[in-house]
Amino acid sequence: MGKAFTLDVVSEEKKVDYVSYFLKDEANYWCESARALEGEEVITWGRFKKIFLDKYFPRYMQTQMELKFFELKQEGMTVGEYEKKFTELDRFVGDYVDTDEKRAKRFQQGLKPWLRSRVAAFVMTTYAEVVQKAMVIEG
Structure with a gap:
């Protein structure tokens, strides 16, 4: 998605919305619960990338x-x-x-x-x- 954002001007506030639209099955359920856990706060793109990578590409895999x-x-x-x-x-x-x-x-x-x-x-x-x-x- 980061590559797509370079082609189209997408505001920081909308990036999470764009990405969540394309998530399917378990990833979509995870995203919905992650947003609910954040409460009323808008999840920033930076925060979303961090929690997404923590979930799907944990530190031990990076290592x-x-x-x-x-x-x-x-x-x-x-x-x-x-x-x-x-x-x-x-x-x-x-x-x-x-x-x-x-x-x-x-x-x-x-x-x-x-x-x-x-x-x-x-x-x-x-x-x-x-x-x-x-x-x-x-x-």
Whole structure:
């Protein structure tokens, strides 16, 4: 829904209404009870995201995804497969890869040793450069 909000100008007050309209079954029942528990207070978008994530993506799951990211190595994958997995997991570690340079460095660290040493020979600071060079060298 966050992506949809960037396409259409939706006021902060209406975001929770928009999201709750699309929830179904158990998620809809949860939303109704969450709103009732908040009482007369309007649930802000920030508050809604927090209680929604606490319910459907609890801290222990977030921690598991962070660990998967930190343990991620290319090993038996191609650079393309590794890059796809890296991109799936990097959203769970926020600050750790919050700049393009940090992201590039972490990606490079997970490459197979023989590939990492060849990529390291080049001065590259962007994620796209590192991925592209690794793919060229691998190929």
